[in-house]
Amino acid sequence: MSNNKKGHSLQTPTFRRLFSKSQQNVSNSFLSKVVFCILLATYSLLPIAKTHAQETNSPFSYWGVGEVYNGGTAINSMMGGLGVANSNGIYINTLNPALLARNRYTVFEMGANTEAKSMQNTRQRSNTYNGTVGPIMLALPASPRWTLSLGLTPYSTVDYKTFSSQKLSIVGTDSVTYTYNGNGGLNKAVIGNGVRITKEMYVGLEFSYLFGVINRDVITQNLSDSQNYQINLADRTNYSGTHFKLGWAWRPKLNKEYFLNIGATADFGQNLGAKSLKRFTISNATGLSLINADTLKQTDGKISLPATYRFGVSLEKPAKLLVSLDYSMTKWSGFQNLSGSSENLRDAHTIAFGAEYIPKFDALNGYFNHVMYRVGANYTTSPYAFNGKDVANDMSFSAGVSLPLRTISYINIAYVRGKRGVLATNGIEEVYNKIVVGFSLGDFYWFRKPKVD
Template identity: 30%
Template sequence: MIKKILVAFLLLTSVTFLAQRTNSSPYSYFGIGEEFSGTTVEQSSMGGIGVAFNHYKYLNFTNPAAYADLRYTTYSFGILNNNLTVKSNISEQNANSTSLSYLALAFPIGNKAGLSIGLQPVSSVGYSLSNSIPDGIGGVSEISVFAGDGGVSRVYGSFGIKVAKGLSVGLEADYSFGNIDNSVINQKANISLATKYNEVTVLDGTSVKLGAQYQKELKNKLILNAGATFKVGNSLNVTGNDYLYSFAFGASGSESPRDTVSTSEINGKFNLPFKSIIGFGLGKQDKWYAGLEYENQDAISTTGLLASTNGAYQYGSSNRISFGGFYLPKINSISNYWNRVTYRAGVRLEKSGLLVGGSETNTNFTPIDDFGISFGLGLPLQRLSTVNMGFEFGKRGTINNNLIEENYFNFRLSLSLTDTWFIKRKID
């Protein structure tokens, strides 16, 4: 009964976090916003690896083929807290945000297959930036304020099955949906009315991912793992409206619209090309594991989005390389609790593919790269359930070319409730 109450509470809490999703990165201005890591807390703590990794009770958001090895029903709920330090050539600012990482359920189907369904945020938009133009005598002649909020989420279903000894394949399908509101306000000195460009869009689309895993037992109980996934190219449909109008600020700072200069419909796409991930790992069951993973994707293309209309950014090919693993001293230790704790660590180097123009002419574009070091703990509860904590320190972007450097600390927390659902009990 207590577990059922806890599951219901976590479900309601996750809906609240999804509704209150926040973000504070200036780079969420571009495209569909800042993309969330599509990994579990356990995977994130190991540098984001997962394409070759499988386990009888852990979720795996990277490779659907991993669910073929699932032997217990697992409900998992994850939260991310992001502490961000944003730095430019002339100033520095701190921000903090909390968001849902995932809400997922997975269960075995017989002895050779498994299924998972869940809800995850894909991206988040949440920025407020200002740019002032001095008048040469100590004042400001013009100020522009850029603001945005919203994001994209997805519901997914993953299925994995063993097709031969040591070989599993999997299929994942998802539906992404969301809305984004971007705006630019411009106010000139000695002019009573300001102008505002507002873009309100709705996004939706589907995608399919194929996966495979192979494992072979070597000498001394060592297990060699290999895995790969291929996500078919897909598009997010972008529909909505944009408005250009003048307004006056009220006494409380509220807007009082006056004249609509123009309005038009938006009908575009955010095109995501083919993505591949390959990886290898070596370890011993419930003892240790080390893995290496590489991800690659061609350049994203987009039409009908606010940032793309003024040439502020471009996309190039992206890639990521991750290395990580875990160590579990003694899974069945009775005398020492810390011997039953899983210790994880990893490192990640990523080229996001985002190229940002740091000058008004937008002729000099700088790649926005990301580097992170992570570690974490898996704290066992009763039976097979665990509390997982992950910590990540990282750096993204650069202050070169008049851009922004972000130094971040991510704290991730998840609760994985594991049980033997859907199994017929035998009576002796």
């Protein structure tokens, strides 16, 4: 067992040799069965998610282009969603393209998450359950200084259903009900580039193409005078356009054991093309039999996405300990929908703290010596305002582990518990529990030509 106090870099031949030897003591057949069972369970849950959902998934997705995904993987979820200044070359950094340059071996990542929510307002309470597929990414070292990444990742999700009713007169039972439905979202295809320009400095550029469809319906039903029909005003909008992100990182060595990591990214506010089709239909009371339909309006235009700026700093003892802090701001006040409205969204601010610990990475024996343990916390002032002044803040805590599989492959499991909004202040409250499962599958020799002695 090595007693080297310097700590092994996760990029060196020493790391590769020690790690390969230590993994020989792990039962590949047992781990294969575990991975298969987890994969089967995770992905079998996804189709069931929508079936078991009750009422609304998230009323917060009513605004803008829906709830925007933070861009991270299971690794980031374990540590409060941070990652602008974190990277070890084993997993892909999806938050800061500059740190792709630290991936000196081919890595493939994929994941999924399941989430249970309990929501309530002043009138009702509901529980929901859903599942989604996370980022699918591939990192390919193109040269000793340049790493390329390709991937497909969600950008935003719209999924809500709520209703209200209004009496037509003080006397009597005549009333009108309004049902609001929304579904869809945006995805993005990503090409990232990370380049090491000096021994300690990295820069990156991410180019992505955003695309997707969002449907929003308002169904009106008159419950008076035996009028057994309903009117549906439907809005289907297709979005597409390009998006850019700049990244920067600096990694100076403080002493023989510790490094300081500083990173920053900028997603500048950009426009997306939007094509909206508004229709109305009249159907019977069940909504199954169509009576009449017509197209009201077709609109071609654009929307303006908000700019996002992130900054992070971390203190790292390679292969042992990392402590990190991130701050981000999203300028939702600069958002504009197809009608030119900002929808009264406010700027969002996030502070996240996280830590990572590895018991003894260079040990030749002991499976749990190589397990990576992570914890984190996150506090966000969200852009959603209620009653014209109050903002629904989001606070969460998280923890997780990365379990070694083989060579430089891991299964990553994160648990997140959080609360968004306060019933007494915002009129709505949401408590959520999330499990995120991801796979970092790496190899020293993928896409490399074998050398013949």
